[in-house]
Amino acid sequence: MTSERLPPYNPLRFDWERGARTGVHECVFCDGKSAEQIRHILATAQARGAQLLLTRLSAEALEALGGEFELDYCALSRTAILGGLPAAGEPSEDIALVCAGTSDLPVIEEARRTLAFHGIDAPVYADVGVAGLWRLMSVAEELSRFRVLIVVAGMEGALFSAIAGLVPGLVIAVPAPVGYGVSERGSAALNSALASCAPGIVTVNIGNGFGAAAAARKVVAAYHPEISHRVD
Incomplete structure (x- = not known):
């Protein structure tokens, strides 16, 4: 018999002050956590009004929580928000989200909802992969207006270099865990992002939409120190 109960010591040391200290709140990575651990974290946050x-x-895992908490859940990105998203504001003029194909949308949504949680409503440019280069060129002028572009692509990851060669903004490359053969689980896209000869690309780990959004949030804060932190 196995048990999901917490061990007889406190395994959780949540960083409630991270948002005020860094501008990016500590968020809960649920993969690998038991339902009881997630429940404990949510109950603590709820008690704080956070x-x-x-x-x-x-x-x-959501079902195992038994509807005990009111969560805004997105099945596509596998993200949930306790307390709900802030009201949508004007679309960001600093950050845009771009993906090569619809298979990349789970990563895009993780990044988009992370930004929304931090008060940034970033527009999405979907399905502009280089297999139909006209799709990218049709939005290239619009993309050139943004300071930061979070770009998600799988397979060969050619979109990273293509965009970085067209726009002045910083490109945050997110290899998507899609593809097969040599491209399986985003491995080829990761190597493509790291090996790109187009200047102005930085790369996060495969599928790390959250990390890309956190980095973009910090870049934008350098331009806009007045951006408010969400206070727990």
Whole structure:
């Protein structure tokens, strides 16, 4: 018999002050956590009246919580928000989200909801992969207006270099865990992002939409120190 109960010591040391200290709140990576651990974190946050972002929360884990908490859940990105998203404001003029194909949307949504949780409503430019280069060129002028572009692509990851060669903004490359053969689980896209000869690309780990959004949030804060932190 196995038990999901917490061990007889406190395994959780949540960083409630991270948002005020760094501008990016500590969020809950749920993969690998038991339902009881997630429940304990949510109960603690709820008692504090704090909003909380959860990532990689599976539908099974959500069901195991038994509807005890009011969570804004997105099945596509496997993210949930305790306390709800802030009201949508004007679309950001600093950050845009771009993806090569619809298979990349789970990563895009993780990044988009992370930004929304931090008060940034970033527009999405979807399905502009280089297999139909006209799709990218049709939005290239619009993309050139943004300071930061979070770009998600799988397969060969050619979109990273293509965009970085067209726009003045910083490109944050997120290899998507899609593809097969040599491209399986984003490995080729990761190597493409790291090996790109187009200047102005930085790369996060495969599928790390959250990390890309956190980095973009920090870049924008350098331009706009007045951007408010979400206070727990």
